[in-house]
Amino acid sequence: MASPIFPHLAKPVKLIVLDRDGVINEDSDAYVKSLAEWIPIPGSLQAIARLCQAGWTVAVATNQSGLARGMFSATTLDDMHLKMQQLVMEEGGRIDLIVHCPHDPDDGCECRKPKPGLFRTIAEHFNLPDLKGVPVVGDSHRDLHAGMLLGGEPYLVKTGKGLRTLEGTLPPGTRVFDDLAAVVDHLLGSAA
Ligand SMILES: O=P(O)(O)OC[C@@H](O)[C@H]1O[C@@H](OP(=O)(O)O)[C@@H](O)[C@@H](O)[C@@H]1O
Ligand SMILES: [Mg+2]
Numbered sequence: 001m002a003s004p005i006f007p008h009l010a011k012p013v014k015l016i017v018l019d020r021d022g023v024i025n026e027d028s029d030a031y032v033k034s035l036a037e038w039i040p041i042p043g044s045l046q047a048i049a050r051l052c053q054a055g056w057t058v059a060v061a062t063n064q065s066g067l068a069r070g071m072f073s074a075t076t077l078d079d080m081h082l083k084m085q086q087l088v089m090e091e092g093g094r095i096d097l098i099v100h101c102p103h104d105p106d107d108g109c110e111c112r113k114p115k116p117g118l119f120r121t122i123a124e125h126f127n128l129p130d131l132k133g134v135p136v137v138g139d140s141h142r143d144l145h146a147g148m149l150l151g152g153e154p155y156l157v158k159t160g161k162g163l164r165t166l167e168g169t170l171p172p173g174t175r176v177f178d179d180l181a182a183v184v185d186h187l188l189g190s191a192a
């Protein structure tokens with residue numbers, strides 16, 4: 001948060017925003033519809049815990065149109081996020097905020113990525129004017145685009161739909177890594 005008197009002394013905000021499907025857990029073209037289908041990507045939960053232990057705040061921004069499509073209930077989604085939170089906590093970390101878009105693509109909402117609504121909610125939650133300098137990690141172009149609209153720094157992972165996304169044109173300045181664990185190695189300076 002910029003200090004009102006000495007903005008140049010404002011501490012850098014160690015906040016990161018993660019996409020869910022294809023970054024934290026395995027994605028599926030048939031949607032992740034149940035607790036059993038919510039399977040962590042190897043290394044991702046531990047990567048989140050390493051960030052937390054280094055003083056980072058972790059937020060998740062996810063499109064969940066499967067709700068509007070009737071593929072799973074809000075209760076099932078809550079159960080998935082409880083499982084995600086519990087597994088991260090077992091690794092010694094925590095997820096500070098999870099925001100999701102429950103709408104159908106045709107609903108014309110403001111929160112479905114690539115629109116910036118979820119990222120605006122995250123910035124407001126942490127009393128930030130924007131997400132300048134905040135890493136935004138995704139496997140789809142819409143994740144990166146939405147985060148950049150608030151000033152976020154785009155990071156693409158090759159997990160989930162990442163390799164497909166790589167076939168297209170990436171936003172300028174996008175950094176590409178194999179997976180979330182490699183992004184965290186980079187951010188914590190522990191990359192070999
Ligand atoms: O990657 P995040 O945002 O966490 O979640 C993506 C999911 O909500 C689903 O989003 C769908 O896109 P449509 O919503 O049908 O366009 C499809 O891409 C599914 O394969 C995917 O599982
Ligand atoms: Mg995704």
Ligand SMILES: [Zn+2]
Nearest residue numbers: 101109111112
């Ligand atoms: Zn929405």
